[in-house]
Structure formats: C-alpha cells, structure tokens
C-alpha cells in the first residue's frame with residue numbers, strides 16, 4: 001500500500017486556534033507525525049462555528065501549511081466536535097440471540113440498537129462505547145463472544161452531537177474541499193492522546209482547558225463514564241486581567257503567557273512588571289502579586305466548577321488515578337498545583353504521547369486534541385486493514401469450500 005493511503009489527518013477546530021496534524025501510519029502501526037499547520041481562529045466560539053466564511057478561510061490556510069510541511073496532498077480529515085454541542089448519556093438495551101453462542105454479529109446488533117435508541121431529531125450518535133455486557137443473568141462481562149446464552153444486553157455510554165452543528169461542520173469542510181472521514185467528540189480525542197490505559201482502568205478525569213471553554217472526560221474501569229464542558233477557559237483569565245489591569249486584551253494575553261502564575265504563592269512579594277495600560281503612553285509598574293491574585297481567582301473557579309460537575313455525577317470517589325490537565329491554558333506555571341489544592345487528588349500535565357516523527361512540534365498540551373484525532377484515524381486505519389485481511393482470508397476459505405464441494 002502506498003504512502004498516501006496510510007496518511008491520517010486530525011483537524012481541531014478550537015476557539016483559539018485551528019490546527020491540523022498530519023501523520024503517517026508506519027508498518028509497525030505507529031503514528032509518525034510528518035506535518036502540522038496551526039493558525040488563530042476567529043469564527044469559532046466555545047466549539048460553535050459562528051462565522052462560516054472566516055472558519056473556511058482559516059482551515060484552507062492551515063491545510064495548505066500542513067501540506068507543505070508534510071509534502072503530501074490532504075483531502076480527508078478526522079475532525080473534532082466539542083463543547084455544549086456534545087452530549088453523553090448511558091443506555092441499556094438487549095437482543096435475543098439467534099444461535100446459542102454470542103458472535104461478533106450479535107455484539108454489532110446490540111451496539112446498533114443502543115445507537116438507534118438514543119438517536120433523535122436533534123441529536124445524532126457519534127460513538128457507542130460499551131461499559132459492560134450482560135448475558136442472561138450474568139453481568140459485568142467485558143467480552144461475551146463465544147459464551148452460551150439466550151439474551152445479550154449491553155450497558156453503554158452513548159455520545160451524540162447536535163444535528164445542526166454536524167450539518168454546519170460538514171458544510172464548512174465541504175467548502176474547504178475536505179472529506180470528513182469521521183467526526184469525533186473532542187474530549188475523546190484529547191483522552192486518546194494523553195491518558196494511559198492504566199489511568200483509564202483505575203479511574204481518572206481529564207480536563208482540557210482551552211480558550212473559550214474547558215472539557216471534562218471521566219474514565220473508570222477502562223471506559224468513558226462522563227463527558228461534558230464548562231463555558232470557561234483561558235480566555236476568561238485574559239479578560240479578567242484586561243479588566244483588572246485596565247489594559248488592552250493583547251497586553252493582558254502577553255502578560256498572562258509571559259508572567260502568569262496560577263498560584264500567588266509562587267510570586268515574590270516585591271516583584272513588579274511593566275504593564276501598558278489602556279490608552280496610556282508609558283507602561284506602569286504593577287505588582288506581580290496583584291496579577292497573580294486575578295489569575296488565581298479564575299483558575300480556582302475553573303477547577304471548582306469541574307470538581308462540582310464530577311461530584312454531581314457521583315464520580316469523584318472513582319478517581320484513583322487522579323486528575324490530568326491538558327489544553328493550551330494548562331501550561332501556565334502552577335496549574336497542576338492549583339488543581340491539586342481544589343481536587344485534593346494527584347494532578348499531572350497531559351502531553352500528547354504514542355507518536356513518533358516531528359514530536360517536538362506537537363508534544364505540547366495545546367495539540368492534545370489534534371494529535372488525538374490523528375491517533376483515532378490511525379486506529380481506524382488499522383481496524384480496517386485488520387478487517388480486510390480477515391475478510392479476504394474468509395473469502396478465500398469460502399472459495400476453497402465451494403471448490404471442494406464441486407469435486408467431492
């Protein structure tokens with residue numbers, strides 16, 4: 001198979017930046033990063049595309065940049081959808097077994113049923129993730145294939161997205177001359193890139209703190225338990241600084257990135273920095289403690305809201321592997337410690353992993369979603385290839401059986 005056919009592209013449409021990560025799946029099944037494109041986005045707010053034209057224009061540029069770096073053409077992408085447009089719920093359905101033994105076809109049937117049961121006019125199902133299977137009276141099964149029984153049930157997490165949002169997304173990508181290979185809930189993509197299987201098994205929450213919003217995904221027993229989002233992110237910290245310091249937003253953003261600390265305790269008592277005020281000709285020395293106070297307040301609020309959401313879902317007790325933070329706003333010094341104080345759990349910074357190639361360019365929390373989308377693409381490609389080889393050997397077996405029947 002040629003190089004082009006093993007290419008996967010993840011496209012993250014964020015409220016701060018649009019980025020594309022181009023990967024090539026190696027013969028060992030690894031994702032080798034060969035290109036990246038990233039530009040600031042203006043047409044997206046909290047995951048919602050509010051300006052189609054400027055979003056299309058930005059996507060076209062990002063894809064061009066990525067094509068030049070990768071030296072390939074891009075015509076299809078794995079794209080993320082996030083924020084309030086994504087909904088998750090659990091459902092339980094069951095089917096009568098045709099034969100006495102569970103086959104992969106029965107599993108597919110029960111998953112399809114979970115998918116269709118939760119589908120509505122307003123929401124379309126993106127993912128059905130089995131939590132556990134039930135075979136007659138036996139519950140808690142991870143894989144019932146080959147077991148004997150009469151009724152197969154599944155308890156699954158169903159993740160869906162708003163139909164108009166999906167329509168807009170497809171329209172935007174169509175205008176950018178890109179085929180949508182799959183739409184993936186953004187938190188699932190970020191989790192794919194930064195969480196370890198052990199963390200998913202033990203129970204963990206991943207917080208992707210972006211620009212206009214923060215996304216929450218909770219895992220336990222190896223599967224997704226909850227997905228939701230908060231309408232606060234790094235841009236709110238910038239806004240608070242702009243108001244508190246009476247400074248332009250661009251100056252507030254510079255100060256946040258250059259001098260920002262999530263905890264005041266990390267700042268020396270006497271330190272000052274020069275801040276360019278609104279309409280002021282000369283910059284003013286401003287105590288860093290004051291800047292820290294503004295930031296700490298908002299950071300604490302983001303983590304407290306996330307904790308509250310997790311407690312509401314009764315999932316706090318299951319977080320044995322603690323908390324992982326990622327996304328552009330997670331890189332500020334002191335963020336993990338600030339989260340530890342609020343959650344009273346161990347916290348680590350999540351960087352995109354399980355990749356090779358140009359890892360230096362994408363191994364930062366800002367690219368967790370885009371890398372995760374490309375990793376999803378890699379998983380799908382390998383699934384399809386494995387399916388094909390099973391299929392073709394099955395085909396060969398059938399052809400041989402037919403040939404033998406003719407002669408014997």
Ligand SMILES: Nc1ncnc2c1ncn2[C@@H]1O[C@H](COP(=O)(O)OP(=O)(O)OP(=O)(O)O)[C@@H](O)[C@H]1O
Pocket residue numbers: 013014015016017018046047209210211212213214233234235236238253256257258260327328329330331332365366
């Ligand atoms: N060095 C830094 N220190 C502090 N904050 C930072 C730093 N770098 C980026 N940020 C903040 O991260 C945020 C953007 O994060 P990210 O790129 O993950 O967002 P996004 O994916 O585009 O948006 P969203 O996920 O909200 O749709 C912005 O608020 C930006 O100011």
Ligand SMILES: [Mg+2]
Pocket residue numbers: 014015208210211327369
């Ligand atoms: Mg994001």
